[in-house]
Amino acid sequence: MPELPDVEVFKRYLDAxxxxxxxxxxxxxxxxxxxxxxxxxxxxxxxxxxxRSSRRHGKYLFVDLDRGGWxxxxxxxTGFLRYFKHEPNDLQHVRMQLDFANGYHxxxxxxxxxxLVDLADDPEAFIKGRELGIDALSPQLxxxxxxxxxxxxxxxxxxxxxNQHVLAGIGNIYSDEILFQAxxxxxxxxxxxxxxVIEDLFKQRRTALETAIRCxxxxxxxxxxxLLPHRDTDERCPRxxxxxxxxxxxxxxxxxxxxxxxxx
DNA sequence: ACATTGACCTGAGAGC
DNA sequence: TGCTCTCAGGTCAATG
Numbered sequence: 287m288p289e290l291p292d293v294e295v296f297k298r299y300l301d302a303x304x305x306x307x308x309x310x311x312x313x314x315x316x317x318x319x320x321x322x323x324x325x326x327x328x329x330x331x332x333x334x335x336x337x338r339s340s341r342r343h344g345k346y347l348f349v350d351l352d353r354g355g356w357x358x359x360x361x362x363x364t365g366f367l368r369y370f371k372h373e374p375n376d377l378q379h380v381r382m383q384l385d386f387a388n389g390y391h392x393x394x395x396x397x398x399x400x401x402l403v404d405l406a407d408d409p410e411a412f413i414k415g416r417e418l419g420i421d422a423l424s425p426q427l428x429x430x431x432x433x434x435x436x437x438x439x440x441x442x443x444x445x446x447x448x449n450q451h452v453l454a455g456i457g458n459i460y461s462d463e464i465l466f467q468a469x470x471x472x473x474x475x476x477x478x479x480x481x482x483v484i485e486d487l488f489k490q491r492r493t494a495l496e497t498a499i500r501c502x503x504x505x506x507x508x509x510x511x512x513l514l515p516h517r518d519t520d521e522r523c524p525r526x527x528x529x530x531x532x533x534x535x536x537x538x539x540x541x542x543x544x545x546x547x548x549x550x
Numbered sequence: 551a552c553a554t555t556g557a558c559c560t561g562a563g564a565g566c
Numbered sequence: 567t568g569c570t571c572t573c574a575g576g577t578c579a580a581t582g
Contacts (some may be wrong), residue, residue, distance in 0.1 A: 288575070364560080539575095
């Protein structure tokens with residue numbers, strides 16, 4: 287689930303539900319998701335605090351704690367947040383929970399334990415430490431820098447788009463979507479793409495990510511012209527009706543239209 | 551230095 | 567029913 291658009295939706299959810307309330311208690315229920323910090327330390331550092339604001343960079347969410355420090359959340363393949371008063375019966379795999387003074391709770395849920403919960407002094411330093419690239423929706427990212435980022439890359443355009451050191455936030459689903467919208471063959475070499483194609487990719491990156499956010503990443507709300515609602519259902523291209531192709535590229539299952547996205 | 555592969559986890563679904 | 571196998575939108579360390 288959690289690529290940039292998903293994490294942006296989580297951010298808005300957290301902002302709408304969980305800011306400016308005192309945390310009565312924090313509970314870590316699986317240590318496997320923790321980064322450098324210990325369970326005891328994290329629970330102690332969260333108790334009595336409030337969440338002031340949040341920031342997203344790529345697939346990471348940073349939450350500002352009053353009296354210092356940032357809670358770092360990454361959602362792996364299966365993570366999400368849930369805010370509730372009474373825990374739903376069907377809610378499994380809660381790995382951390384904040385109990386607010388108002389009687390509500392915020393759960394960090396992560397079935398496959400590939401996510402991360404940590405504490406950082408400063409998001410900028412954290413981003414630097416992980417060597418993350420510029421956020422894929424950053425207003426600072428202009429066409430020229432996008433071109434430069436792709437310029438010297440070997441390998442496929444798909445893996446360049448998914449590389450978090452190049453651009454932060456795009457994963458398997460949205461790299462497929464961007465390539466589909468721009469009609470680019472996923473195994474094309476970034477070095478051989480023409481200026482017009484790079485420009486298309488640059489534009490579609492923004493449009494596709496923003497569209498996904500606007501649709502709250504709900505496949506039912508996506509425009510029918512998008513790949514996402516078709517990739518795991520009818521597997522037909524919404525543009526030309528060809529059967530979509532599935533192929534492992536750089537270790538991930540890629541979906542694309544063999545007719546619209548031809549090798550050039 | 552860069553790109554690709556396998557390991558890390560758990561659970562759902564397919565096939566037998 | 568129950569077993570085994572494969573696969574899943576993440577990253578990182580090890581390998582080529």
